[in-house]
Amino acid sequence: MxxxxxxxxxxxxxxxxxxxxxxxxxxxxxxxxxxxxxxxxxxxxxxxxxxxxxxxxxxxxxxxxxxxxxxxxxxxxxxxxxAPALGNGALIATGVIGGVYLIYAIGWLIGGLRLQGLRTYLVTDVMYIGSLWLATLAPLIWFSTVWLLTRRSATWVRFVWLAVGLLLLLPWPFVLLGAVGQ
Structure with a gap:
């Protein structure tokens, strides 16, 4: 003093x-x-x-x-x-969006397994299993790709691409059939 x-x-x-x-x-x-x-x-x-x-x-x-x-x-x-540092709000929002992407991956897996009995006339087993795993990994690949490619970009750019991925990668088999199936 x-x-x-x-x-x-x-x-x-x-x-x-x-x-x-x-x-x-x-x-x-x-x-x-x-x-x-x-x-x-x-x-x-x-x-x-x-x-x-x-x-x-x-x-x-x-x-x-x-x-x-x-x-x-x-x-x-x-x-x-x-990379520029993220603020507290952006870090929490990124964690929440990452959790949604993880739920999307689980939704694609459950929805794809529900469709397994309905696909017998469309594709062979090998093609179906490959596409099932690709669809399951797509949300995780999208999130990590956006995270890595927007390191030096503005924070809003990262969130725009994450929001686009949330719209594009919605697990439609899970949404249409539900967890119980029809």
């Missing part, structure tokens, strides 16, 4: 000059060794300063980078690869 007046509590004897560690008492001069000014704060790679005084830390980092002749402490490829 800058001043003793900023303390939350005040006690008898607080005005004693020996209690002030960083600054001399009012009216008294500093006698003795003074502390050197603290060195400017530095942050590890990948961290950024926020809040009060963060401008000074950012200015110090920029001055160090310009003095060393580099524009950044990491290679341009590594800076390009880093």
């Amino acid at each position: 800058v001043r003793r007046d900023d303390d939350a509590l005040s006690w008898e004897g607080d005005d004693d000059p020996t209690l002030d560690v960083g600054s001399p008492a009012p009216g008294a001069e500093a006698t003795g060794p003074t502390r050197p000014a603290p060195s400017p704060a530095t942050l590890p790679d990948g961290w950024s300063a926020v809040g009060k005084g963060s401008n000074a830390v950012a200015a110090d980092a920029a001055a160090k980078d310009s003095a060393s002749g580099s524009s950044a402490s990491e290679s341009p490829d590594a800076a390009h690869e880093r």
